[in-house]
Amino acid sequence: MERRAAAEIILGLGIAALGAFILYETQAIRVIPIYAKVGPKDIPILVGVILALLGLALAWQGWRAKPAPRLDPPAVMDAPGSKLDAPGTGGDTTDWIPLAAIAIGLIQQILLFEFLGFVPTAAILFFCVAFGFGSRRYLRDVLIAIALSIVAYVGFVHALGLHLPAGILSGVL
Amino acid sequence: MGALIDGFATALTFANLGWCVLGVTLGTAIGILPGIGPALTIALLLPVTAHLDPTGAFIMFAGLYYGAMYGSSTTSILLNTPGESGSIITAIEGNLMARQGRGAAALATAAIGSFVAGTIGTVLLTVLAPLVVKVALKFGPAEYFALMVLAFTTVSGLLGSSRLRGMISLFLGLVIGLVGTDSLTGQARFALGRPELLDGIDITVVAVGLFAVGEALYVASRVDLRTAEIIPVKGSLWMTREEWGRSWKPWLRGSFLGFPFGALPAGGTEIPTFLSYFLEKKLAKRPEEFGKGAIEGVAGPEAANNSAVAGVLVPLLTLGLPTSATAAILLAAFQQYGLQPGPLLFTNPGTSTLVWGLIASLYLGNFMLLLLNLPLVGMWVRLLSIPTPLLYGGILVFATLGVYSYNQSVFDLGLLLVFGIVGYVMRRFDFPVAPAIIGMILGPLAEENFRRALSITQGDYTVFVTHPISAVLLAIALLIVVAPFLMRLRQRRRPVSA
Numbered sequence: 304m305e306r307r308a309a310a311e312i313i314l315g316l317g318i319a320a321l322g323a324f325i326l327y328e329t330q331a332i333r334v335i336p337i338y339a340k341v342g343p344k345d346i347p348i349l350v351g352v353i354l355a356l357l358g359l360a361l362a363w364q365g366w367r368a369k370p371a372p373r374l375d376p377p378a379v380m381d382a383p384g385s386k387l388d389a390p391g392t393g394g395d396t397t398d399w400i401p402l403a404a405i406a407i408g409l410i411q412q413i414l415l416f417e418f419l420g421f422v423p424t425a426a427i428l429f430f431c432v433a434f435g436f437g438s439r440r441y442l443r444d445v446l447i448a449i450a451l452s453i454v455a456y457v458g459f460v461h462a463l464g465l466h467l468p469a470g471i472l473s474g475v476l
Numbered sequence: 477m478g479a480l481i482d483g484f485a486t487a488l489t490f491a492n493l494g495w496c497v498l499g500v501t502l503g504t505a506i507g508i509l510p511g512i513g514p515a516l517t518i519a520l521l522l523p524v525t526a527h528l529d530p531t532g533a534f535i536m537f538a539g540l541y542y543g544a545m546y547g548s549s550t551t552s553i554l555l556n557t558p559g560e561s562g563s564i565i566t567a568i569e570g571n572l573m574a575r576q577g578r579g580a581a582a583l584a585t586a587a588i589g590s591f592v593a594g595t596i597g598t599v600l601l602t603v604l605a606p607l608v609v610k611v612a613l614k615f616g617p618a619e620y621f622a623l624m625v626l627a628f629t630t631v632s633g634l635l636g637s638s639r640l641r642g643m644i645s646l647f648l649g650l651v652i653g654l655v656g657t658d659s660l661t662g663q664a665r666f667a668l669g670r671p672e673l674l675d676g677i678d679i680t681v682v683a684v685g686l687f688a689v690g691e692a693l694y695v696a697s698r699v700d701l702r703t704a705e706i707i708p709v710k711g712s713l714w715m716t717r718e719e720w721g722r723s724w725k726p727w728l729r730g731s732f733l734g735f736p737f738g739a740l741p742a743g744g745t746e747i748p749t750f751l752s753y754f755l756e757k758k759l760a761k762r763p764e765e766f767g768k769g770a771i772e773g774v775a776g777p778e779a780a781n782n783s784a785v786a787g788v789l790v791p792l793l794t795l796g797l798p799t800s801a802t803a804a805i806l807l808a809a810f811q812q813y814g815l816q817p818g819p820l821l822f823t824n825p826g827t828s829t830l831v832w833g834l835i836a837s838l839y840l841g842n843f844m845l846l847l848l849n850l851p852l853v854g855m856w857v858r859l860l861s862i863p864t865p866l867l868y869g870g871i872l873v874f875a876t877l878g879v880y881s882y883n884q885s886v887f888d889l890g891l892l893l894v895f896g897i898v899g900y901v902m903r904r905f906d907f908p909v910a911p912a913i914i915g916m917i918l919g920p921l922a923e924e925n926f927r928r929a930l931s932i933t934q935g936d937y938t939v940f941v942t943h944p945i946s947a948v949l950l951a952i953a954l955l956i957v958v959a960p961f962l963m964r965l966r967q968r969r970r971p972v973s974a
Contacts, residue, residue: 310905318644325651325666332658332665341930343658343665346923350654354647360640397904401696405872409689409896412876413889421877428876429869435696438865447866455877463524465881 311365315358322355404435420470425452480602483832487840492535496837499536500844503543507550508859510557511691511871514544515801515913519683520878522809530813531830535837537809538789541802542594542841545782546849549586550856553579553774554707562745562781565753565773571707572769580711585723585771586778587849588715593731593779594842597786600735602835605822608794612819617928618939620795622949624922627797629953632911639960641907648898649915652677659924672887679808680882682916683801685892686909688875690899692868697900706860713850723775726756730779737780738787738799745784745800749777786838793817793831796921801910804917 325347334342408431412424429448438444456476459465469476486492506517518537525533545562552563553570566586573582615623632642655666656676667673715723730752737748756776757766766773791797796817798804810817821827849856879892902909933939941947 307905314901314905318648321651325654328666328668333663335661335663341927341935343661343663346926347654347665350647350650350919354644354651357640357644357647361644364640397697399697402693402900405689405693405696406893408872409876409889409893413886413893416880416886416889421880425873425876429873432692432696432869432872433865436865436868438863444865444869448869451870451873455873459524459877459881464527465523466884467877467881 308365308368311368312362315360315362315365318358318361319355320358322351322353322358325351325354401435401437404431407431408435416470417468418470420472421467422449422452422456422472422476423470425455479606479828479832480836482829483834483836484839486531486829486833487535487836491529492532492833492837493840495532495536496539496841497844499539500543500841500848502536503540503545504547504845504848504856505859506540507544507547508856509547509862509867510551510555510864511688511695511868513548513687513802514541515683515805516687516875517544518802518805518809519680519687520874522680522805522812523878523882525809526812530815531833533809533813534806534830534834537806538834538838539841539844541785541806542782542838543845543848545594545785546587546590546845547856549590549778549781550583550849550853551860553582553586554709554857555860562749562784563778564746565749565777566781569753569766569770569773569777572767573771573774574707574709576769577710578769578771579707579709580713581715581719581771582769582774583709583853584713584715584850585719585775587846587853589723589727589730589775589779590782590849591842591846592727593734593781593783594786594845595839596728596731597735597738597783598835598838598842600739600783601786601789601838604739604790605794605835608790609819609822612795613823615795615819615945616943617925617932618943618946619949621922621925621929622940622946622953623795623797624918624925626949626953626956627791627799627918628911628915628922629956631799631914632908633956633960638906641905642911645902645907645909646911646915649912649917650919652682652912653916653919659920660927670887672883672885677891677916678882678888679805679913679917681879681888681891682895683805683913684875684879685895686899686902686912688871689892689896690903690909692872693896693900694903695864695868697904706857709854709857713853719771722771725759726752726772726776727779729755730776730781731783733776734780734783735787738784739790740787745781745788748780748784752776752780789838793821793834794819798914798917801913804910804914807917 329344329347329351332344332347334344408428411431412428415424426445426448429451430444433444433448453476456467460467460476487496502517503514506512506514517540521537521540525536548563549566549570551557552567553574556567556571570582570586573579628646632646633639653676655673657663657674658665664674730748733752733755734745734748738745753766753773753776756770756772757763760766760770760772762770788798788800788803791799792803792806794817796807798807807817815821815827815830821831876889876892879888880886882888899909901907902912929939930937939946940950
């Protein structure tokens with residue numbers, strides 16, 4: 304089976320499951336009798352039902368897809384900042400190492416943010432992302448990562464008055 | 477007219493001129509940098525601007541929105557990378573011009589065309605807004621609900637490669653919008669027992685996750701997208717007589733083509749740019765140049781793109797109806813200040829100075845942008861030489877900083893990762909992101925109006941079809957959803973011939 308069709312089936316079933324979960328969760332919404340006519344439950348039920356149907360439609364579309372050559376038009380409505388996603392540019396090759404590097408950068412920040420503070424975790428994130436995008440000039444990246452994180456911290460906390468955890472550097476910055 | 481003059485009095489104060497300069501400069505920079513757009517930037521600025529004077533903040537946001545359109549045409553021409561979906565044509569035709577050594581002329585016709593179209597679009601906005609306000613004052617909850625349903629169908633049905641994918645994106649947005657406390661009864665919905673979710677999910681988290689994190693993951697995962705070739709600017713920025721002669725009509729046609737597409741909830745800037753391209757090709761004396769770098773093919777679509785942006789502001793300001801991702805985030809920004817865009821924004825004396833100051837600042841901003849983007853273009857081009865790994869590293873550091881500082885919540889950083897993965901999957905499998913953003917912002921408003929309309933009529937559902945405006949709007953929405961299916965059925969019934 305074609306990869307795109309398989310993806311549509313899996314995604315479609317996942318979306319249908321999300322719709323079902325929403326329907327299940329609407330049971331937890333309390334409805335006061337005076338609002339019973341059109342209360343806080345009705346629209347969520349409608350959204351859940353339609354989402355589940357749309358998911359099933361996507362899975363059905365993937366199931367019925369013919370293994371024909373891909374003739375998809377370029378995705379017109381891409382996110383701002385996207386590169387042209389034209390067919391034939393190697394769109395099906397996914398490089399997993401960069402994804403893992405960026406994910407590690409984000410997860411370490413979630414886990415260590417309040418303990419280590421903004422500056423160290425942001426610097427590690429920057430380094431992970433640069434590595435993920437193929438940079439191998441480690442010394443340059445580390446220096447820029449540290450400099451940028453310190454400048455961002457000082458600028459946002461002292462100039463703009465936002466609150467960021469100082470962590471292990473509290474008292475220094 | 478008097479209102480606009482008062483607006484200039486607001487916009488021309490020292491502080492507000494400063495916000496305008498800051499907005500257009502920042503907008504040009506982010507438009508030029510690949511990987512960030514106006515929607516993402518405004519979302520990231522929401523936490524920083526929460527304590528500012530709203531007039532100044534909106535003048536800055538508007539400058540940023542206009543500026544990003546100018547900047548992204550530069551990137552499209554020199555890098556073959558459309559900064560946002562409205563510059564796809566420029567990325568093709570303008571880049572071809574640059575490859576032929578006519579990059580400077582392409583930049584010039586794009587910048588001057590953007591100025592012409594932006595100014596015409598703003599004039600149309602000035603004239604139309606009070607008229608729409610007059611009609612909108614008669615709207616009740618039923619009409620608003622119908623209008624929002626129409627916007628849902630157009631943003632999910634008319635855009636993107638697949639209607640089904642657009643609808644799924646929209647409904648994912650609606651689900652995100654449902655999380656939190658119900659506005660009419662105060663009941664918690666879908667909070668899953670987490671106190672952090674009781675206030676709902678912030679647009680900043682969702683927009684930054686889908687746009688910045690999702691985009692970074694996607695671009696990093698594709699070897700072919702990680703590198704791009706910058707074409708140096710060649711030729712003179714002063715267009716020749718012939719180039720002026722070939723540009724001015726496409727500018728005007730593009731301006732009048734783009735505006736209605738932005739203003740009607742027909743959504744988005746890409747359809748008018750494509751239409752303008754085909755129109756210019758048809759009208760050109762030398763259509764064979766199209767696809768090889770024709771100046772008309774840059775002038776027309778660029779104008780259409782910019783005047784559509786001005787058009788988007790009409791439903792946003794007069795009806796509170798966003799038709800693009802950026803407009804949805806601007807609506808969230810209004811809500812942050814406790815303001816609800818709509819006719820009352822114009823009639824209420826307190827907010828009418830804000831909205832007319834904003835409109836006046838668009839005229840000034842356009843003029844500043846012409847100066848920023850034409851004589852100073854060489855300075856901006858240097859931004860393109862920032863290596864991609866460092867650029868995305870910086871984007872993600874500021875993305876996490878902005879998301880955390882909104883609520884000082886590590887939980888939001890976790891949500892950011894979740895929406896980043898969702899954004900990656902959507903990009904990878906061609907789901908448009910804009911319907912999700914619009915659904916998330918507009919969904920709760922639609923539900924509120926739906927329930928208000930029904931509580932006025934004591935639960936009588938016929939209110940939506942007995943009110944004529946509401947009935948017409950809902951009929952159009954139904955047609956947009958159903959028509960393609962009917963057409964496909966008809967095609968199938970016809971015997972297949974040759």
